[in-house]
Amino acid sequence: MMSGVLDREMILDNKEDVELVKAAQRCIVGALDHSNAVNIAIMEDGVERVDDLPLLKLPPKVLRLFADILGSLAQGKAVAIMPKELDVTTQEAAMFLNVSRPYLVRLLEEGKIPFHKVGTHRRIRFEDVVQYKERRQQISLDALQQLADQAQELNMGY
Template sequence: MSTHALDLEMSLETREEVELARTAQRCIMSALDHSNAVSIALLEDGVERIDGLPLLKLPPKVLQLIANMLGSLAQGKAVALMPKELDVTTQQAAQFLNVSRPHLIRLLEQGAIAHHMVGSHRRIRLADVLDYKEKRSQQSREKLTALLEQAQELDMGYPR
């Protein structure tokens, strides 16, 4: 999204890479289910060694992030890693939210998403875009639940 950001965008290209990602995700998730601290042995040089293998200790939250990324990659989805403090352009935010840029500008002008000006250009913190998307998803879930309840009350064939 920005050349100034620490970002990594990638996808897996071979069947072997996809299978390795699936296997690694299963191993990480299994380890997290059975422990609150997980150690991973690397095949390259490291600082500590157990039985001749380098040891890397990672917090569970980091392992969960890695497992989620591996799962997405194994499903053929591209993954991007970037800091939430990153500022994005209106075009980038619109693409992320899957809305038109003019619609996004209206949302900014209405105050639905916070933004700031850099010269004459609007910039939006990625965290604010993510917050808006989560609120929009929550509202959609609530409205769908209300519609389902109404359909059940009207006996429209939806089971309770």
């Protein structure tokens, strides 16, 4: 359930942890940029021999995901991981979009976001909510670009 995931979202609030995360991200990104590295050794403090450590084999896509997560954490952003196939309630979708539940229901009824019913309750695929949010952000960026272009054409000093 999405609310359970959001209740446990990860935020780093300690400078030491932020520095560790930044170092780990640099290490992973460096390995990905310079080779097809897929092995990670996890060492305990005080262990000096890497030969005795088991290696964790991961695909580069997974390492990139870890690097992206670490980057977000290092910037102080909250991180929550959930499957794209997850169905969410109207309240959970509204919270994710930062809109009211009645406004979200109107979007559903207007066909702007697909949904299905479980009994009498509306359910929305989380992936569809994310796609709607991305479309909305793109529309905003396009409008901002048009305003900037117009300001340039009119020599408004922007």
